[in-house]
Amino acid sequence: MNSSQQQHSDPVTGTTVPGNRLRMPAWLKRPIAYIGHKKTIESVLRDGLLHTVCVEAKCPNRGECFSKGTATFLILGDTCSRSCRFCNVNKGKPSPVDLGEPERLCDAAEKMNLRHIVVTSVTRDDLSDGGAKQFVRVVHALRARMPNRSIELLIPDFNGNGAALEAVFDSRPDILNHNIETVPRLYGAIRPQAQYERSLAVLKAASSGSIPLIAKSGLMVGLGETFDEVTATLKNLADAGCSIVTIGQYLQPSQQQVPVYEFVKSEQFKEYEDVGAALGLQVFSGTFVRSSYRALEVFDRHDCC
Numbered sequence: 001m002n003s004s005q006q007q008h009s010d011p012v013t014g015t016t017v018p019g020n021r022l023r024m025p026a027w028l029k030r031p032i033a034y035i036g037h038k039k040t041i042e043s044v045l046r047d048g049l050l051h052t053v054c055v056e057a058k059c060p061n062r063g064e065c066f067s068k069g070t071a072t073f074l075i076l077g078d079t080c081s082r083s084c085r086f087c088n089v090n091k092g093k094p095s096p097v098d099l100g101e102p103e104r105l106c107d108a109a110e111k112m113n114l115r116h117i118v119v120t121s122v123t124r125d126d127l128s129d130g131g132a133k134q135f136v137r138v139v140h141a142l143r144a145r146m147p148n149r150s151i152e153l154l155i156p157d158f159n160g161n162g163a164a165l166e167a168v169f170d171s172r173p174d175i176l177n178h179n180i181e182t183v184p185r186l187y188g189a190i191r192p193q194a195q196y197e198r199s200l201a202v203l204k205a206a207s208s209g210s211i212p213l214i215a216k217s218g219l220m221v222g223l224g225e226t227f228d229e230v231t232a233t234l235k236n237l238a239d240a241g242c243s244i245v246t247i248g249q250y251l252q253p254s255q256q257q258v259p260v261y262e263f264v265k266s267e268q269f270k271e272y273e274d275v276g277a278a279l280g281l282q283v284f285s286g287t288f289v290r291s292s293y294r295a296l297e298v299f300d301r302h303d304c305c
Helices: 038-047 060-065 100-110 132-143 162-170 184-190 195-205 227-239 266-276 295-304
Strands: 007-009 016-018 072-075 115-123 149-155 175-177 215-221 242-248 282-286
Touching: 007 195, 038 060, 038 100, 038 242, 072 132, 100 132, 100 184, 100 195, 115 132, 132 149, 132 162, 149 295, 162 195, 184 227, 195 227, 215 227, 227 242, 227 266, 242 295, 266 282, 282 295
Parallel strands: 072 115, 115 149, 149 175, 175 215, 215 242, 242 282
Antiparallel strands: 007 016
16 A cells, blocks of 8 residues: 555544545645735625635635635534534534624625625534525525625535425525535545435435526545546436536645545546536536636536536
């Protein structure tokens, strides 16, 4: 077993999972701070008492996105009820639902002059509806205040609660995003409280309703998956009615998350795009691609096709 095929002990459970402490190549490192609108965006978010997945998940693109005047809103607090091994968002007991959050989010979206508004959340298994009502409140508030802007929701699985999913679907976001995250073999090590088939079912329900939604999903690579496993996952997503898929390199946010298993080369990302195209998917694949990265460009490209 060479150094790129080692296993390690998971920092949360102590169980053995694939991965190793690889040093990040110099070509993968990005500057954290950019000029432009960064300080303005940080001020708007701070004044609105709002969270972003950009900051909470330590997204490597946050400096670039903030400098361009964009951000992905994180609703329902900053503490997740699940403990996915790849994610930097706080884990623990979440705070009560903040009913003033939707209007403050609208205020921020207006100040930022966002054309495409992306909203996600922590997972809230402590709530009977998984937080679906808050997503609906946000969409209704945005439609009332900014009717000509597009809305993308990146939702959790709501534990498969059909009524919760339907409520969110009925709010009619322009894009319904739910990330598959990784291949099924790695779910136990990477997403122990999630279910691969349940995530596919969320996308299938979104894309096959009486008024189908544009279904989008994303996954990370570099966690120990094989090329064939990613290909099979793309086939599953296409069969579930998914239209758009993002694929990016997993980068360990801190020592508390699973290490990177491998750094995927640019040629392989291009191969994933080709595989997706053959399946009828629009695949946006690259090292720094994330589910909401350049989301407006992705939406515009889909809208033009």
